[in-house]
Amino acid sequence: MRIYVSVDMEGVTGLVDADDVQPGGRDYERGRAMMAEDVNAAVRGALAAGATGVLVNDAHGPMRNLLPEALHPAARLVRGRPKRLGMLEGLTGEYDAALCVGYHARAGALGVLSHSFMGHEIEDMWLDGRPVGEIGLAHATAAALGVPVVALTGDDAACAEMTEWDPSVETVPVKYAHDRFAAELRPEAEAREAIAEAVTRALTPSPARPAPPAAEATLTVRWQSASVAATLLGIPGVTAEDARTVRATGPLPALYRQFGVWMRVAASLTNQPPYC
Known part of the structure; x- marks a missing residue:
């Protein structure tokens, strides 16, 4: 079973502010370490479910946030940009399932660091008339490749957005938004354990392939x-x-x-x- 992981940063355990997630921010280096720990929890969960290969795509900002030496040794890393498929670089129909780690709610939602791809430069997005952000567009694109998204981690607003898009996806709230730059945080150990357990559940038994999408x-x-x-x-x-x-x-x-x-x-x- 081959597993693909797209990892963003705004929805990572403990992070609430631009200084946590932007290179040069006063807490960015700590944010990188927290990002790696959330990814590693997801990798552990996938391995416990029987994964034989895990590919991790650094999908945040400069896409050079994850330090290779901090990543679980069972995972391979796609790092840097440009990438033709951006947040989904490397995903093909050869993968059995996809995980979204550290994701955030779309522009306009009251979620931690909420936006759609480009800060506030993008005000709204729709896919076939349905409001969409990074979560829904990643889910729909993965489905078009024949790969089910089976788990997502982020704040409670991101989890609610995924549940609205596809209620079958396992979601793990690692923090609860009080405002766009404030949240109640789950303890780190508790959040990572919840991530690993949810990923294992989502992959047991092996997930079914999604239905073929519309042609356009x-x-x-x-x-x-x-x-x-x-x-x-x-x-x-x-x-x-x-x-x-x-x-x-x-x-x-x-x-x-x-x-x-x-x-x-x-x-x-x-x-x-x-x-x-």
């Missing part, structure tokens, strides 16, 4: 900047809903990959700190 999906994104939306209209297949909202239709995961291009265009046009 429509992704709609409302940007803070009309300049971003106007520039994206130069990409074939991208159309405007209004001055700040664009959409495109196509098969997943190709649509997910195209969205990565949209974000690189947006980053070239804006200079917004991610959590202002």
Whole structure:
């Protein structure tokens, strides 16, 4: 049984502020260590369920947060960027299940460090008319590859978002949001034990493959900047809903990959700190 792990940072045990998750932040180095421990708990849970291989993708920011020497020796690591599939780099239909570790709620939700991919530059997103953020888009893309997402860890808002998207996914709240930069934290040992146990449950017995997705999906994104939306209209297949909202239709995961291009265009046009 081969397991894929996409690990973000905002939903990691103990982390609540931009200084915890951004390179150069006063608590970033501690945040990196906490991130590794959450991942290692998930890896232990997967191994206990019989996993024979685990691939971990560092999916946060510069994607160089996890230190290889801090990672469980049974796991392989995808590190650095650019990545054609971003937060899902390396995921293929050869994997039996995917785990989302350290994820956060979408833009507009009252969750710890909530946003959708680009701080507040992305105001809203929809997939086939359904509100979506990093959680739902990762789930839908993995399903299109034939891989079920079976477990997610993060704050209670992220867990609720995943449950709304797919109630069959095991969720582990490692903290409870009081506001966007404040939370009640589960003790570290308790949170890591809960992660390992949930992953083992989610993988026992081996999860079933998801149903084949629709041939095409429509992704709609409302940007803070009309300049971003106007520039994206130069990409074939991208159309405007209004001055700040664009959409495109196509098969997943190709649509997910195209969205990565949209974000690189947006980053070239804006200079917004991610959590202002």
